[in-house]
Amino acid sequence: MKILVTGGLGFIGSHVVVELQEQGYEVIAVDNLSNTSKEVVDQIASITGVQPTFEELDLREKESVVNFFDRHNDIGGIIHFAASKAVGESVENPLLYYENNVNALVLLLQQVQDRELGFIFSSSCTVYGQADELPITESAPIKPAESPYGNTKQIGEEIIRDTCRVKPNLSAIALRYFNPIGAHESAKIGELPLGVPQNLVPYITQTAIGVREQLSVFGDDYPTRDGTAIRDYIHVVDLAKAHVAALQRLIEKSANDNFEVFNVGTGTGSTVMEVVRAFEKSTGQPLNYKIVDRREGDVVAAYAQTDKAQRVLGWKSKYSLEEALASAWAWEQQVRSRKN
Structure with a gap:
């Protein structure tokens, strides 16, 4: 079966492409290369032995999206990652986030709404805001978003739910990620943000290696x-495997409803300082850090209840925080050695 992965050269997308190819799926990856590079295609090929089909595509450009689907009418499933993802940046530039994350989703759904296919949406635990109870279950109330980024994920889920309600051939799963970290064991793909990192772990590894x-x-x-x-920090390979499990559920048409949601996390919450200490312990690298003021848009605590994913999808995370951080450090070292 041919699977479209949007944002397929990004951090999570590239790991999902690897998992899909290793499970025998044919993959078309599209990306606008705003936060990654074409080199990732070759890295994926070197891991899997299969060169994924890649097309540079900006999902905000309607004509390009229409043209793409005119040429690819045999896609059986879509995993949609393409979006901007930094909480702080979204507070500073909300219109960019609504354009990238909402408009692009609408254009994508307009092209596939009448097809019989499965659609997996890259959602986020930010939809819960500051939850009333921890760990957070899928039935927790959706709170007013703490940031434009979080709001785009809430809106995205609503758009997909409303579309599925009137388009019974379209079946969708929203995976609400907690905090993906780490890298593939080969150290050939990982998180490499262009510019200053917006997420904790790449900032940690760049500080440890002297870039920051x-x-x-x-x-x-x-x-x-x-x-x-x-x-709740989850290894990106665990997260990628959750996508394959969700895709299998859609292909087998075993869902009770044509729109479902699942938390994807470890079920364990770690403080920022615990992550710092775990990194120092697992890598032997001391970190230079300082305490600064809180960042607008951040919630106090969020970690997942993952029983539903385990029961329904047959998926559970297996990597520890230390293993994830060690893999992120191996990736950072590999990146710097290639640049030097």
């Missing part, structure tokens, strides 16, 4: 065990 002078820890006055914010 110092890591900023945003706030130490949260009501947590050490005052720093708590998140």
Whole structure:
């Protein structure tokens, strides 16, 4: 079966392409290369032995999207990653996030709404805002978003749910990720943000290797065990395997409804300082960090209840925080060795 992966050369997308190819799927990856490079195609090929089909495509350009689907009318499933993803940046530039994350989704759905296919949406735990209870279950109320980024994920889910309601051939699963980190064991693909990292772990690894002078820890006055914010950090390979499990459910048409949601996390919350200490322990690299003011849009704590994914999808995370951080460090070292 031919699967379209949008944002397929990005951090999570590239790992999902690897997992799909290793399971025998034919993959078409599209990406506008705004936060990655074409080199990732060759890296995927070197891991799997299969060169994925790649097309440079900006999903905000309607004519290009229409043309793409005119040429590819045999796609059996779509995994949609293409979106901007930084909370802080979304606060500073909300219109960019609504254009990238909402408009592009609408254009994509307009082209496939009448086809019989499965659609997996890259959603986020940010849809829960600051949850009333921890761990967070899929039935937790959707709170007003803390950031434009979080709001685009809420809106995205609503758009897909409304479309599925009137288009019974379209079946969709929204995977609500917690915090993806780490890299493939080959150290050939990983998280390589262009410019200054917006996420914790790439900033940690870039600080450890000397690209960044110092890591900023945003706030130490949260009501947590050490005052720093708590998140659920999941290895990106575990996350990629969850997508394959969700895709299989859609292909087998075993869902109870044509729109379902699943949390994808480890079920364990770690504070920012615990992540710092775990990195230092797993790599032997000391980190230069400082405590700074809280960052607008951040919630105090979020970690997943993952029983539903385990029960329904047959999926569970297996990598530890230390293993994920060690893989991220191996990737960072590989990146720098190639650049030098």
